[in-house]
Amino acid sequence: MTDGRDELMETDPFDAAPLRLTVNLEALAENWRDMAARSGRARAGAVVKADAYGLGIEDCGLTLYEAGARDFFVASASEGETLRAYAPEARIFVLSGIWPGQEKTFFDSDLVPVLASEEQLAFWMSVLAEHGPYPCALQVDTGFNRLGLSVDEALALADDVSRPTSFEPVLVLSHLHSGDTPDAEANRRQLDLFRTVSAAFDGVEASLSASAGIFLGPDYHFDLTRPGIALYGGQACIGMGNPMRPVATAEARIVQIREAKAGETVSYGGTHRLARDSRLAVASVGYADGYLRNLSGSGIPLRASVPAGAFGFIAGTRVPVLGRITMDLTIFDVTDVAIPAIRAGDYIELFGPNMALDDVAAAAGTIGYELLTGLGLRYERRSLGEDDI
Numbered sequence: 306m307t308d309g310r311d312e313l314m315e316t317d318p319f320d321a322a323p324l325r326l327t328v329n330l331e332a333l334a335e336n337w338r339d340m341a342a343r344s345g346r347a348r349a350g351a352v353v354k355a356d357a358y359g360l361g362i363e364d365c366g367l368t369l370y371e372a373g374a375r376d377f378f379v380a381s382a383s384e385g386e387t388l389r390a391y392a393p394e395a396r397i398f399v400l401s402g403i404w405p406g407q408e409k410t411f412f413d414s415d416l417v418p419v420l421a422s423e424e425q426l427a428f429w430m431s432v433l434a435e436h437g438p439y440p441c442a443l444q445v446d447t448g449f450n451r452l453g454l455s456v457d458e459a460l461a462l463a464d465d466v467s468r469p470t471s472f473e474p475v476l477v478l479s480h481l482h483s484g485d486t487p488d489a490e491a492n493r494r495q496l497d498l499f500r501t502v503s504a505a506f507d508g509v510e511a512s513l514s515a516s517a518g519i520f521l522g523p524d525y526h527f528d529l530t531r532p533g534i535a536l537y538g539g540q541a542c543i544g545m546g547n548p549m550r551p552v553a554t555a556e557a558r559i560v561q562i563r564e565a566k567a568g569e570t571v572s573y574g575g576t577h578r579l580a581r582d583s584r585l586a587v588a589s590v591g592y593a594d595g596y597l598r599n600l601s602g603s604g605i606p607l608r609a610s611v612p613a614g615a616f617g618f619i620a621g622t623r624v625p626v627l628g629r630i631t632m633d634l635t636i637f638d639v640t641d642v643a644i645p646a647i648r649a650g651d652y653i654e655l656f657g658p659n660m661a662l663d664d665v666a667a668a669a670g671t672i673g674y675e676l677l678t679g680l681g682l683r684y685e686r687r688s689l690g691e692d693d694i
């Protein structure tokens with residue numbers, strides 16, 4: 306039967322989606338190879354927590370594995386369980402450690418807990434007593450005051466001759482709090498402390514640097530690096546160019562284009578009054594899609610300190626958000642775009658190759674990490690691999 310309905314169903318949902326996200330896996334693989342090269346003699350791992358920074362742990366995990374990554378970091382055991390199918394021979398470290406009751410998940414999926422406190426260590430020793438040798442990693446706090454054994458606790462553990470032989474740390478790690486600021490003195494202090502700790506764990510691999518630390522140079526690389534945001538195209542260090550390739554492109558469809566007169570107002574609260582006759586594009590993206598209300602052009606407290614709201618990109622032109630972003634819709638000023646160049650149904654790029662993720666995030670007073678991990682469920686997603694480009 307070939308009635309009209311069958312034909313309709315053949316449309317690729319991506320081509321008809323009100324809101325869509327393209328993940329460029331080829332760029333992701335290139336970014337990993339770039340990070341691996343910048344890691345010098347150290348191996349580069351890959352951080353894929355929070356669903357690979359919102360971009361999809363399955364496709365991203367497999368792409369990174371095929372690019373050569375063999376050390377992965379996730380936040381939780383359930384993320385590790387998901388990843389295992391896509392990274393069969395890799396070591397998967399669980400940054401939040403292990404809780405009683407999770408042993409089976411760790412053993413079944415061959416996950417390595419990153420132990421960060423005396424309590425976790427004590428629990429871990431009881432697990433080893435029951436089940437025998439199993440690898441673990443140790444996180445040491447060198448000044449972040451987040452997770453980790455204190456330096457003194459770590460040194461005492463390294464010297465503890467009574468620790469069971471089944472206790473097999475395979476990695477000791479720490480995390481820089483100001484790696485994104487290359488001049489920060491704290492980096493050097495954390496480095497010195499971490500050197501002391503890693504020396505005490507003779508024969509155990511050491512890891513200090515996330516994306517930003519990789520840019521701080523070879524002193525910071527140790528045996529294994531832990532890039533995250535840079536893999537996904539985000540900016541790792543403040544005040545330097547971003548050498549990474551953009552990976553994610555978010556686009557919203559224009560539902561309606563409308564003409565409005567000077568003096569009229571736009572969106573909730575009427576906070577933006579048009580200074581000229583204007584053409585407005587109403588696009589199907591809102592704060593429910595992680596297009597944060599703080600990206601609004603006006604009508605929010607943040608505009609006092611960050612005067613410009615977000616811009617979209619269409620037909621070679623940066624177009625500003627006008628007034629408040631609403632739950633499902635955002636209004637862009639497209640007055641400066643020549644009218645034959647855009648129509649309802651066209652897509653406005655929210656971020657991607659033409660509109661840097663970090664610039665958009667900055668307009669909301671936040672960072673690319675938060676924008677990516679908050680994208681929400683309404684995007685139609687497409688992955689581009691080597692075969693698709």
Ligand SMILES: *Cc1c(COP(=O)(O)O)cnc(C)c1O
Pocket residue numbers: 352354400480514515516517531532533534535
């Ligand atoms: C998130 C995280 C990373 C990755 O950080 P990026 O800045 O995204 O590169 C590395 N190590 C730890 C402990 C983390 O929590």
